[in-house]
Amino acid sequence: MKKVLLAILGILIIIVAVLLIKTYTYPFKKNTTGAGEGWKPVRNDSAVMRFSGGLKIPTVSTGSLGEFNYAPFGQFKEYLKNSYPLVYQNTEYVEVNQYGLVYRLKGSNPGLEPILFLSHMDVVPPGDADIKNNEENIFRPEDKPLEPVAKVAEDWDYAPFSGVVANGRVYGRGAIDMKGMLFSLMESMNSLIKNKQIPQRDIYLAFGFDEEVGGKNGAIQIADYFKKKGLKFDAVYDEGGLIMRKGNIAGVDADVAVVGCAEKGFLSAKIKVKGLG
Numbered sequence: 653m654k655k656v657l658l659a660i661l662g663i664l665i666i667i668v669a670v671l672l673i674k675t676y677t678y679p680f681k682k683n684t685t686g687a688g689e690g691w692k693p694v695r696n697d698s699a700v701m702r703f704s705g706g707l708k709i710p711t712v713s714t715g716s717l718g719e720f721n722y723a724p725f726g727q728f729k730e731y732l733k734n735s736y737p738l739v740y741q742n743t744e745y746v747e748v749n750q751y752g753l754v755y756r757l758k759g760s761n762p763g764l765e766p767i768l769f770l771s772h773m774d775v776v777p778p779g780d781a782d783i784k785n786n787e788e789n790i791f792r793p794e795d796k797p798l799e800p801v802a803k804v805a806e807d808w809d810y811a812p813f814s815g816v817v818a819n820g821r822v823y824g825r826g827a828i829d830m831k832g833m834l835f836s837l838m839e840s841m842n843s844l845i846k847n848k849q850i851p852q853r854d855i856y857l858a859f860g861f862d863e864e865v866g867g868k869n870g871a872i873q874i875a876d877y878f879k880k881k882g883l884k885f886d887a888v889y890d891e892g893g894l895i896m897r898k899g900n901i902a903g904v905d906a907d908v909a910v911v912g913c914a915e916k917g918f919l920s921a922k923i924k925v926k927g928l929g
């Protein structure tokens with residue numbers, strides 16, 4: 653009996669040793685694609701103003717696709733063209749099903765598979781705030797929406813399509829979901845082109861316009877377009893979690909950035925934490 657126990661103990665020690673050695677010697681790949689040389693953060697007022705202008709356009713997804721008011725979507729499309737002329741001059745630009753927007757920035761190495769970044773321009777209706785009352789908030793190029801406007805509804809500190817910049821924040825329906833990412837992508841691409849930083853891989857951006865009601869006319873048509881072109885992506889980046897102030901996740905007394913990783917690929921992260929386990 654004692655011998656058996658000793659044998660089991662021996663096996664356990666070997667397993668733990670193997671696990672520890674594996675853990676410490678596993679060849680996690682060093683990420684060299686991050687803040688490399690020549691990297692500059694986009695942090696300027698004009699970027700904020702371009703984003704704010706985009707929030708003023710009420711690209712609302714309604715319950716059924718037949719009910720869509722497409723006028724703001726056309727307006728939004730034109731707004732992007734006017735805001736990022738460099739991107740339109742330096743990428744292959746395709747409109748899929750009229751309002752689905754695809755951009756391709758050609759990389760230097762055609763042997764590498766491209767990568768794809770997604771966003772959508774539509775937003776959910778602003779709840780109890782009456783859109784009609786906010787028609788005066790629809791974007792006009794001369795607008796400088798820096799002043800807070802009056803409260804329009806219980807749920808809103810600022811009108812949902814005001815794009816107000818106040819208290820160090822940008823307010824508006826779609827600021828998080830998902831014009832924030834859309835404008836970040838456009839700013840990034842604009843900055844790459846401006847700084848003549850040509851990536852090795854082709855970079856694709858694709859923006860849908862009916863994500864909030866299923867994506868039938870937008871994302872699905874764009875996917876079809878990619879399929880017909882025979883494109884295969886090395887990685888696809890889509891809408892993810894939020895960065896939240898502390899107090900928004902029960903039991904976590906800190907700001908939290910939610911990292912989502914699913915369906916494809918993997919993420920290696922090195923995280924240092926101080927405190928009790």
Ligand SMILES: [Zn+2]
Pocket residue numbers: 772829830863891
């Ligand atoms: Zn979304």
